[in-house]
Amino acid sequence: MAGRALADLRRELHALGMTTEERDVFLTRSGDPMLSLAPGLIVWAGSEWFRWIGERNRWRYHTTGDPAGAARLVRRVYERL
Template identity: 40%
Template sequence: MTTPEAAVQRLREALAALGVATTPAKVKRRRGDTVTLDVAPGLLLWCGSGSFRWVGPGNTWHVQPVEAVAQTAKLLFRHVDGDLVFELRARFPKWTIFRIAGTDRLCAAPATVALSAAPAVNAASAEELSTRLQEIESVHGREAREDPPP
């Protein structure tokens, strides 16, 4: 039987062949016989009990046997490739970014202490969200760097 570590390593190699790079630091050993792989910001894959598991589009669970490495890599690639939410999460790691269910709208909420006073942002497009997050980060980043009043 394949160990979760070996299965995840084979999956990392298959993902790399498709252009999805992961690092050893993205692999974590969990309690029991489970290993996780952070495939992309917000996409965590679990491997254990002979299967790969992750939550895909529409919050649906996907389960593939560890022997189906190539098929699993292709499914993950299709999920990540060209998805604006994953691209935005990579560009703005200080924010929790998600698509509002049933709409095309995007939402971002501060995910760090430095931005705790920043507002949540709701936008109609990736470009609008990106512009607004850059503006907010520039203002709140400046505030965080300024010395507090005496």
């Protein structure tokens, strides 16, 4: 499930002009996928939530049911790096 969520997020990021490659995808010890977009910007995909560190170094969460919304939020952080 988390793998599918990450694939959906990558598709939505691509639609926004942010391409990702397979080499950007890693697995946590528990097997959850994560996407490394830039130094300091890693998105974890769980079964229900995407999470990343956003503005003011605070955790941000967004439901995996809305990958387009998550992609827009992640893109904002990416553009500020």
